[in-house]
Amino acid sequence: MSDIIINNQPVLSKILNKIQKSNTNVQAYMLYGDSKEILRNYAIMFAKVLICPREYCDNCNKCNICRRIDNNVYGELKIVNPVNKMIKKEAVLEVKETFNTESIEGKNGVYIINDVELLNTSAANAILKFLEEPDGNSVAIFTTTNLDAVIKTISSRCQTIKINNYKVKRGIEFVMEVSGFDEETIYKIVDFTKKIEKDKAGAISNIKNEFINNFDNKDALMNALNVMLLYYKDMLNYLIRNKCFYFDVNDVKLALNNQDKDLISRKISFILENISKLEYNVNVLLFMDNLIIRIGEMNDD
Numbered sequence: 476m477s478d479i480i481i482n483n484q485p486v487l488s489k490i491l492n493k494i495q496k497s498n499t500n501v502q503a504y505m506l507y508g509d510s511k512e513i514l515r516n517y518a519i520m521f522a523k524v525l526i527c528p529r530e531y532c533d534n535c536n537k538c539n540i541c542r543r544i545d546n547n548v549y550g551e552l553k554i555v556n557p558v559n560k561m562i563k564k565e566a567v568l569e570v571k572e573t574f575n576t577e578s579i580e581g582k583n584g585v586y587i588i589n590d591v592e593l594l595n596t597s598a599a600n601a602i603l604k605f606l607e608e609p610d611g612n613s614v615a616i617f618t619t620t621n622l623d624a625v626i627k628t629i630s631s632r633c634q635t636i637k638i639n640n641y642k643v644k645r646g647i648e649f650v651m652e653v654s655g656f657d658e659e660t661i662y663k664i665v666d667f668t669k670k671i672e673k674d675k676a677g678a679i680s681n682i683k684n685e686f687i688n689n690f691d692n693k694d695a696l697m698n699a700l701n702v703m704l705l706y707y708k709d710m711l712n713y714l715i716r717n718k719c720f721y722f723d724v725n726d727v728k729l730a731l732n733n734q735d736k737d738l739i740s741r742k743i744s745f746i747l748e749n750i751s752k753l754e755y756n757v758n759v760l761l762f763m764d765n766l767i768i769r770i771g772e773m774n775d776d
């Protein structure tokens with residue numbers, strides 16, 4: 476069973492893995508942090524881990540439950556949002572109604588209450604009763620941006636999880652940002668990398684000259700190698716996670732051929748090593764020769 480790894484969310488990752496591996500879980504979780512949007516997204520993901528009858532993975536397409544959750548049409552996941560800055564008792568009772576019978580489809584029935592600090596007193600009492608007398612296998616996920624304002628009798632019954640406020644930058648915009656190149660230049664580097672992978676020892680001198688003409692100083696060359704690095708990292712992402720973070724999946728698959736994780740990892744360390752060497756390297760031509768030849772050779776190791 477593979478681990479769920481969420482960037483910059485070590486606590487959440489740990490708890491989700493524990494849930495996934497043990498099948499036992501706490502009855503109520505409280506996610507808190509600064510951004511409502513991020514909290515809501517992670518609450519849904521959390522719910523999927525609790526519900527998915529298979530091993531949860533990003534974009535699970537093995538069960539149609541996760542798909543229905545994405546489309547907001549899955550009956551055993553109830554989401555309550557405040558109306559006019561208040562969560563009323565009726566909304567809570569409606570949730571309770573749903574889970575009166577034991578959940579049949581997913582592993583658990585889950586209800587999410589967002590902005591749980593906005594529960595009015597009678598709604599809070601209804602929740603408490605729900606938490607004290609659980610029926611079936613329903614699990615609560617509460618979110619709040621103001622943990623101190625949540626009624627203590629509720630928060631004390633939850634496992635609280637801090638959600639860090641950080642969005643991972645991805646996509647071609649990220650590559651543009653780190654390299655300072657426009658999209659066209661970035662795809663030139665991608666094409667060059669594909670050629671290295673395809674031609675191996677063959678047309679190397681040709682493509683090398685072309686490359687060096689385009690990136691004719693150390694700074695530009697270093698940025699180009701960083702783009703190349705992200706491209707190889709995406710090959711690894713594809714092999715490990717079945718998705719890419721920076722480039723189009725189809726574009727990445729093309730250069731991958733039959734290479735395995737180990738070979739790609741070695742290439743990544745090799746490029747990293749060379750990026751740090753480049754600073755001290757006077758002869759750029761020789762440097763590129765070595766780089767290209769060595770990557771080609773790795774394919775035959």
Ligand SMILES: [Zn+2]
Pocket residue numbers: 527528529531535536537538539540541542
């Ligand atoms: Zn699923």
